Amino acid sequence: MEPATAFKLVISILSHADQLVSAAKKASEVISNAAEAGREVTRDELMQAAGDSQTAIDALDQAITAVEDEQEP
Amino acid sequence: MERRWRESLTVLVAVVLLAALAGCGSTGGKILDKIGLEPPRSTQDRILYGYSQVEFLAGTTARLVQEKKVSIETAKKVSQSLKIAQAGLNSAADAYFLKDGAGVEEHLKRFKVLLDEINNILGSDTTAAKPKPATKPKPTSHWGAPVTG
Numbered sequence: 001m002e003p004a005t006a007f008k009l010v011i012s013i014l015s016h017a018d019q020l021v022s023a024a025k026k027a028s029e030v031i032s033n034a035a036e037a038g039r040e041v042t043r044d045e046l047m048q049a050a051g052d053s054q055t056a057i058d059a060l061d062q063a064i065t066a067v068e069d070e071q072e073p
Numbered sequence: 074m075e076r077r078w079r080e081s082l083t084v085l086v087a088v089v090l091l092a093a094l095a096g097c098g099s100t101g102g103k104i105l106d107k108i109g110l111e112p113p114r115s116t117q118d119r120i121l122y123g124y125s126q127v128e129f130l131a132g133t134t135a136r137l138v139q140e141k142k143v144s145i146e147t148a149k150k151v152s153q154s155l156k157i158a159q160a161g162l163n164s165a166a167d168a169y170f171l172k173d174g175a176g177v178e179e180h181l182k183r184f185k186v187l188l189d190e191i192n193n194i195l196g197s198d199t200t201a202a203k204p205k206p207a208t209k210p211k212p213t214s215h216w217g218a219p220v221t222g
């Protein structure tokens with residue numbers, strides 16, 4: 001892979017830093033809330049996070065399908 | 074000038090967060106503490122952060138697909154790996170809550186390997202650089218068989 005290509009891709013990924021910060025903050029908030037309440041992260045909270053990441057995976061599949069449909073003649 | 078400085082800062086913060094989320098050492102964790110993001114400590118925390126990494130990678134890849142900065146093939150590979158990673162985290166959560174933690178570490182180790190693989194898949198995509206050149210047709214004889222020699 002050419003350095004210029006790698007650089008462009010890294011910049012593309014980093015340009016979505018808001019998404020990274022948002023995902024990390026959400027997880028951090030759950031952990032903080034649990035700590036403040038004097039308990040550990042519950043199974044329900046983990047299941048909620050699992051649901052959110054599954055939704056993101058489904059959205060990725062939908063984006064792939066949309067671009068594939070667009071490319072079809 | 075100020076805008077450029079702000080962009081540089083955003084990139085820097087993103088790099089630090091990426092390193093911290095990937096569990097690359099204590100420095101990232103300390104910086105996360107300073108900016109109000111707690112680093113994962115317990116097993117549940119690590120699973121929770123794992124889900125947030127999956128969410129981030131899926132969301133980012135979806136946007137890269139829409140912007141046509143990665144190929145469909147790459148995106149499909151990433152999606153497949155993310156599904157396996159997600160299933161691994163689900164197994165880790167089940168192991169923690171239902172099986173007294175037996176097997177959790179193995180699931181989390183495999184998850185880390187998968188994340189590295191996904192990063193490699195995304196990093197090896199060359200779509201962002203240039204369009205693929207048209208493949209040159211191989212010479213064939215008059216009835217269509219490939220010419221040899």
